[in-house]
Amino acid sequence: MTRPLAILRPAPGDRATLERVHAAGLAARATPLFTVGPLAWAPPDPAAFDALVLTSANAVRHGGPGLAILAQLPVLAVGPQTAAVAAAAGLTVAATGDSDLAALLAGQPPQRRLLWLAGQDRTASTHPALRQFIPVYASTPRPLNAAEAESLHGSVALLHSARAAQRLGTELDRHRVPRGTVRIAALSAAIADAAGPGWADRAIAARPDDTALIAAARRLAIDP
Template sequence: MGEARRVLVTRPEPGASHTARRLEEMGFAPVVLPLSETVPVVAEIAPGRYDAVAITSVNAIRHAEPGLIGSLIHLPAYAVGEKTANAARSAGFADVTAGRGDGEALALALSGALRHGAHVLYLAGRVRRPDFEAKAVAGGLEITVCETYDTADIDYRDLRGRLGDAQIDVALIYSVFAAKALIELAKRPEISDIWEKAWVLCLSPRILESLPERWQARALVSERPDEQALFKLLASL
């Protein structure tokens, strides 16, 4: 049996360590290199009467103050997917609906479930895609955003020491933010010899489109925007 393939894990902690454990169970050698970190910000809820809460990231729950969440748990919560829905339930929300995994689908579900003009509080990060908000407003909902966290770069000074000397075989990319950070890191000469042959597995077509053309020849997109689909793609290589 040959050496285990080395897989670069770029998602933020604590998810990166969880992914690494799963990769080890699958027989891969994970290399953990989070390319961003999520940090809490001071969040305030704008005054008003709200009919529901929308959540498109586990981080929006994780970084919110307990008092803020406590003031909302009487409302129905609509989460982008099952993982986010479970986080909402753990935080105290009793009425939680899980979506299919993307923001536009969540907006459509909300528009179908709530009355026209319903006021929705959207727990979100400062760095986010506009899809959910645009689709929800187009569907007749009033959206107020409450930002509970931000996304920040991580500066790796000893990058070669972090990655080691062996070839990176595959990189898992979970966001456009991470893709852009990896593009910049790959320009550093100290890692060019261990990176140039790596496959890049993307969680969405939008991530692939953000890659340089020379990378796209060795890039693939998972069939769904979730990690299980990304692992399935990895196992097929």
């Protein structure tokens, strides 16, 4: 028996993940838990900063015209997918991480002046090089209807963020779909922990990217 994978991330990331899952020979369905949209924001003087920190491709997708004003700043991207979207938008990627924000900033000197563009809800950081944070997009929770919640029964849910992990549990509990009928695959142990207890099984990606996440999910999807 092969369980379907449930893709919970918002568009357009859900489509990209769906294509990767199908390329891996697995079944999947997209059931986004959030909708993403731009926020109004004013770019600061780029001369006041040394580099731009991007922790999500959505900051590029929804950055709007203000992003062009900051295009002269080199980009520190949290991962390869964010780096690829930034490069495609004409930004110069100077460094690409392979873990999380803390790892990305670990080698940055405290006197460096970094501007962080991200979502309205983000994991806080106290690194001294982060001089300013500007939210440029927001992820709004999207309630599942009863049929969507029931469709997750027997699936392997892909968790790309702690917010999605928490939201998944909330929505299943609200519709009385037992957590014990769902397996979860997460980009990190912290994300899996955010989902809370009660899941049928869980797996952690070896790296924080879609390819590794799908590989982890495959181990849960194929029953002996």
